[in-house]
Amino acid sequence: MHSIEIFINGKPATVAPSITILEAARQQGIELPSLCHHPDQRIKGNCRVCVVEVEGYKNLVPSCSTHVAPGMKITTNSPRVRDTVRTILELIFADHPQECLTCIRNGNCELRQIAAKFGVRDIQGEKTKPTFSMDMSTPALVRNPDKCIKCGRCAEACHHIQEVGILYTHNRSTDICITPEYGKQLNAVACVLCGQCALVCPVGAIHEKDDTDRVWEALSDSGKHVIVQVAPSVRVSLAEEFGLPSGEIATGKMVSALRHLGFDKVFDTDFSADLTIIEEGNELLQRIKHNGVLPMLTSCSPGWINYAEHYYPEVLPHISSCKSPQQMFGALAKTYYPQKYAINPADIFVVSVMPCTAKKFEAQRAEMTASGYQDVDVVLTTRELARMLRHEGVDFSKLPETDFDTPLGISTGAAAVFGATGGVMEAALRTVYEVATGNTLNDLEFTSLRGMKGFKTAEIDLAGRKVKVGIAHGLANAKKVMEMIKNGEGSDYTFIEIMCCPGGCIGGGGQPYGTTDVVRKARIASLYSVDLTMPLRKSHENPGIKKLYEEFLYEPLGEVSHHLLHTVYTNRQQTHEQS
């Protein structure tokens, strides 16, 4: 396509003909304000803070939804534009609790940032008093509709990114609000708790349930042996919270930071990711051998499990019985670990740092107590960990790089890629191939399984048997796969990986604000480079895992494994249909 010439603030600019004024301005280094706009979402045009002046137009035009045209003369900095944007911000604030000092988004609220840029100093409008009630009904998410600015990003993520669609815009005029159906609470509807709504909310209207105080409390309790596990994707996203570029690999600094906080041991969920591969890989081979239910579906992503339980209970037999790496870790942390180091398991407090809000729900499921205790006590998101580090005054950039503790900190490159969509499949194939064929796999990079395509497929030769695999990420894609299985079209697949969030865990609902597809790609690339630097890159080569089987589990899918590492799923379709 030919480019066109436009004028922004009197200066000529050559741009592609299909872009919006907002995109064109940003390309020219002019950062126009926006609230309802999100680069990965459809254009909404609700907030109107991005309005600009275009010659020949009677009214101001929203730059997010107006496309450039040849010769278009755009002014982004006239008094008319500035006054209008300030007025609109003022109008938003007038209907906002203005509890900025105590808000969870203090410091990273998009509304505040824009207001500061535009020098909003005074709110002439009369403060109105919203009267919505807080929704604290789930262990994962908190909704505070009073702070909602009705930008619609959360509902857009829920409806069009995830296609779960439990958040709606209700009523009209000033009664407008975004809530689950009929103003119900989240626990009364089939919310999968993926947190994609929280990730895109520009203000503090919906966010993760903050569990940092519970961790501070445990850390200050001398009677507690507090251990922490960190999910693979957190090491490539945490640094963003401290101003470092997207995808910066911060494994060593992160470990030091966690030690700084006072955890007794800093372990790695990558260890139990390797363990998951052993159990899941063997489960797959067993299903293949004994004509079990195929395709087998992965079970690492708790948002996906919630989705299947609520919306596709008929596919539950397809899902691997393996617990997620977080829960496998928790079960071992209160059995194998205390047994090995002579610690009373009752004193052990397990904290997880996860990219995910649904993990908070997963940890407190009734069936996640195989160790005799709640396997994982508290789940923190990446954002919560960053908050704790800031609270502690940790200067992240100055931290030395240190290694995880052993034995639950030993891991492989296979585990590292778990954080990206396609990673579980790639890790599994590295092991399944060698176990099934007895041959050494030299070409470890299954590049066809990588990337942000919604549904990826590949075919692998496993000892003469062609095995077709598929990978879906984001629930909109998962939905397509579920329909495929329901229609019987999934029967030529043997193994399908499903991740609830777009991009996999690196795009989870608990990741730093500002996560976009561009950021997701940077994080994914970093995870693959972590994999390349690891001395061991296949799960079954992890010496810690080998020892675990020797000392404790004895064999994959064995009795101990079955008890501690596997689970069952519940049909919860009725629950929300009746509520």
Add this chain to the structure above:
Amino acid sequence: MSRVLNHELIFNICPDRYVDLPTYCCHGGYTALKKVLEQAPETAIKEIEEAGLRGRGGAAFPTANKIKMVRSNPSDLRYIICNADEGEPGTFKDRFIMTHIPFQLLEGITIAAFLAGAGHGYIYIRHEYPEAQRIMRESIIEAQKSGLLGSNIMGSSYNFTLELFSGAGSYLCGEETALISSIEGKKGRPRLKPPYPTEAGLWNKPTLINNVETLSNIPKIIQNGAKWYRSLGTQDSPGTKLISLSGDVNRRGLYEVPFGISFNQIINKYGEGTKPGRAIKAVNIGGASGVLIPPDLLDTPLEYLACAKTGITIGSGAVFVLDDTRSILANVHNRLRFFLHESCGKCTPCREGLRQTNIIMDRLLSRKAVKTDIDTLTRYTRAIQDASFCGLGQAAGNSLHSSLMYYAEEYLAACQDNQLSHNKEVTA
């Protein structure tokens, strides 16, 4: 409510009587459709274009252009929607057409549908108009029975089905994209434009949306020709306009007037002026979303160009007269309350701007406002007009804006600090 349509013009029908199909046909009804079905569609489109017909719903978009846009779209399916939502307070013309001359509307819809290449259409009527709904429903059935709707209309190869859609009654559903959403079973909120309905309308198919009055003009244009049509009205604004005249005049009602006539003439000739001893204080033109003008602008002719120059929006053709017993502020506040209630709430300026302007109007009317409130009111009004998502939001501040322009002294007089400063000046 409607007194008389006293011209033998576009709506040359006895005002107090419902016109049934045989009577309509006796007066030349359905000759236009017959003519159109026998010609190349381009001929009739050209006639409408030469007649200079513009949309009578408020936006005044050239009707022939709209038809051409839909027609030229290479879609497998095209729709026509007759916008009979008529939510503009003070406007009652469409209801009159539907309840009195329904077949003129049906003929207009059928012609427009044929010209646009639409095979299916909807008449969107709010449920608050049960009488209009009943008559249109019965008329559709009668037209079907008489071969004027359905398959092989009037013996031609043209098939067209029409159904009535009952809206829940929201002002915003008069906005064409909100109306489409409503028919689709979604919330009546406006969509982003472009794409315009002519490209992607109902169910994403090209859709022709026109107002009742606009469509009812079409049979007369075809029947009598563009030249005849242009002999009514002016060069800039051909044809006639239905005026819903109400407020403080002696003869309220619906009048069909040729374009070019002044507002003074409308009020004095048709409305027979104000009550004895009462003078006009202001006139609201174009309904709740229209402007409030002072008497010295009433010589402005009813003409799109002349009105635009004076800042008058003809809109749907409502003329509401306020005599000198009326409070401008109370009147404006009424309109603002209406818009606050009817705002869909989607965009910030309309939703929050109307909330805040209403709060300030409350303060003004209860004599609790101060002069700086007027500055804030002005600023908020500008944001509502300049930055709202849809045309209805943008128009919601029109009466406020024009009254602040023409009746600033009433606003100032309502401020509690006005008297004080005035006294000070006097003392000094």
